[in-house]
Amino acid sequence: MFDIEKVDLAFLEKIIWTDYRLAVIFTVILPLVLLVWAFVRKTESLTRLLIVYWRVASLLMITVYLLIAALPFSFLTGLFARILIPISLWFWQDLNEEIRDLPKTSLKTAFKSWRWAMTVYCSLGVLLTVPFLSCAFASEIKGISYCRLWLQPPWGYKELMHPNGDPGVLGFFGIMGLAVYVLYLLYFVFVRLGKQGRSALEP
Numbered sequence: 001m002f003d004i005e006k007v008d009l010a011f012l013e014k015i016i017w018t019d020y021r022l023a024v025i026f027t028v029i030l031p032l033v034l035l036v037w038a039f040v041r042k043t044e045s046l047t048r049l050l051i052v053y054w055r056v057a058s059l060l061m062i063t064v065y066l067l068i069a070a071l072p073f074s075f076l077t078g079l080f081a082r083i084l085i086p087i088s089l090w091f092w093q094d095l096n097e098e099i100r101d102l103p104k105t106s107l108k109t110a111f112k113s114w115r116w117a118m119t120v121y122c123s124l125g126v127l128l129t130v131p132f133l134s135c136a137f138a139s140e141i142k143g144i145s146y147c148r149l150w151l152q153p154p155w156g157y158k159e160l161m162h163p164n165g166d167p168g169v170l171g172f173f174g175i176m177g178l179a180v181y182v183l184y185l186l187y188f189v190f191v192r193l194g195k196q197g198r199s200a201l202e203p
Contacts, residue, residue, distance in 0.1 A: 013149050019128065020153040026121050027057055027085075030114050037107055045098035046111055048200055049089070055184075056088040057081065062177040067154035068162075069171020075129070075136035075150070077178060082125040089115050092200040 031053055038046035059081035066074035090096070102108050135147035142148055162170060 007146055009145055009149065012146060013152070015128070016149055017153060019125065022121060023060070026114070026118055027060055031057070034107075034111055034114060038111070041105075041107055043102065043107060045095050045102065046107065049092065049095045049099070052088055052092070052200060053085070056084050058177070059084065059181055062174050062181060064154045064157060065170050065174030065177065067151055068158045069167045069174065070142050070151055071171055071174070072136050072138050072141050074174075075133055075147075079126060079129045079133065082122040082129065086119045086122045089118060091198055093198040095200050 031050055035047065035050040035054070038050060059077055063074050063078040063081060066077060099108070099111070132146060132150065135141050135144065135150065138144055138147060142151070158165060158167065158170065
């Protein structure tokens with residue numbers, strides 16, 4: 001059985017930083033390029049699905065701000081983000097059918113490759129995160145060595161983007177963002193999903 005107390009912290013630190021670098025590539029840069037590409041090519045189905053992706057993936061950015069403030073439940077929001085993103089990429093029946101019927105182009109190939117890569121990346125991310133969920137229920141994560149390692153990349157982001165920002169204030173913005181996210185998710189699950197099913201068309 002995996003013993004989290006015996007984890008090699010130096011190795012874990014390398015894994016965490018690698019994960020964040022991959023996240024920048026797979027969750028920010030590539031989907032942004034694909035969205036611009038799809039918009040320029042006027043490929044509506046891909047544009048709509050990528051817009052849905054950005055809405056769902058915003059939970060990752062919210063998680064970063066929660067981690068800056070060292071809020072323990074950020075470990076849960078990060079896990080849920082990795083679960084929701086692949087679902088959002090494969091859930092929509094109408095978009096899946098439209099994408100399948102698109103002529104074979106470099107854009108379609110790039111999108112399909114990215115979608116599969118994101119699915120694999122998020123699945124591996126879930127496996128990486130689950131052993132550390134105890135951090136989500138700790139009263140203070142800064143003092144727990146293996147929990148604190150997960151805070152280093154968000155703190156690095158904070159120094160780069162908000163050098164004079166107060167972690168508590170940034171965490172508050174993260175909480176506000178999470179509140180809006182949860183309200184929209186509840187609306188989708190209990191209202192829109194019942195009316196539209198697996199259709200991405202706006203009401």
